[in-house]
Amino acid sequence: MCLEILEGSGWVVSGCLSSDASAIPGLPVPVLGLDSELEDRISGGAADVFVAIGDNTVRMEIGRRVLAAGGRLVTAVSPHAVVSASAVLGAGSVVMPGAVINAGSVLGMLVIVNTNATVDHDSLLEDGTHVAPGACLAGGVHAGAGTLIGIGANVLPGTQIGERSIVAAGAVVTGNVDVGVTVGGVPARVIRSGTGPL
Numbered sequence: 001m002c003l004e005i006l007e008g009s010g011w012v013v014s015g016c017l018s019s020d021a022s023a024i025p026g027l028p029v030p031v032l033g034l035d036s037e038l039e040d041r042i043s044g045g046a047a048d049v050f051v052a053i054g055d056n057t058v059r060m061e062i063g064r065r066v067l068a069a070g071g072r073l074v075t076a077v078s079p080h081a082v083v084s085a086s087a088v089l090g091a092g093s094v095v096m097p098g099a100v101i102n103a104g105s106v107l108g109m110l111v112i113v114n115t116n117a118t119v120d121h122d123s124l125l126e127d128g129t130h131v132a133p134g135a136c137l138a139g140g141v142h143a144g145a146g147t148l149i150g151i152g153a154n155v156l157p158g159t160q161i162g163e164r165s166i167v168a169a170g171a172v173v174t175g176n177v178d179v180g181v182t183v184g185g186v187p188a189r190v191i192r193s194g195t196g197p198l
Helices: 002-008 035-043 056-068
Strands: 016-018 031-034 181-184 189-193
Touching: 016 035, 031 035, 035 056
Parallel strands: 016 031
Antiparallel strands: 181 189
């Protein structure tokens, strides 16, 4: 999906790096090497980098490495997404087909807004946040860095979600969520404490 979005936006994708040097089944571009070679590739002229990793922590780690090596993070928006002219998209973020980013919303660096997800007006998604397919964030939601909002979850207006928290698939978040917890259910409640570093 990310390749299609990048190519549809006029980028020429020469290949990818992977944690495993073998070919990735179905990938129409070659695996050029290992993730460990990232800095060498950037110093060799591959300065524009798109980080296509779903895991928030790993995506942020790779993104920081790109920037530290002098690379540029590519932002990708599907032509089938709707993004308000007043929304701000951070470097390296991706907005998938059918997603909607409404007026005044701000996405930090390396944010994923997945297929058919909605981020309503004046919301803030901090660095490394992932909004999964079909999730709906009402107006004024603030999702802390590294938050994962699961498939089909709903977050009510003005809600604050602490960094590194997880909102389980299908949850309905009616109140603020603490840092580093997992919430689930209708209404959402804490089902697990403690998530890893970002």
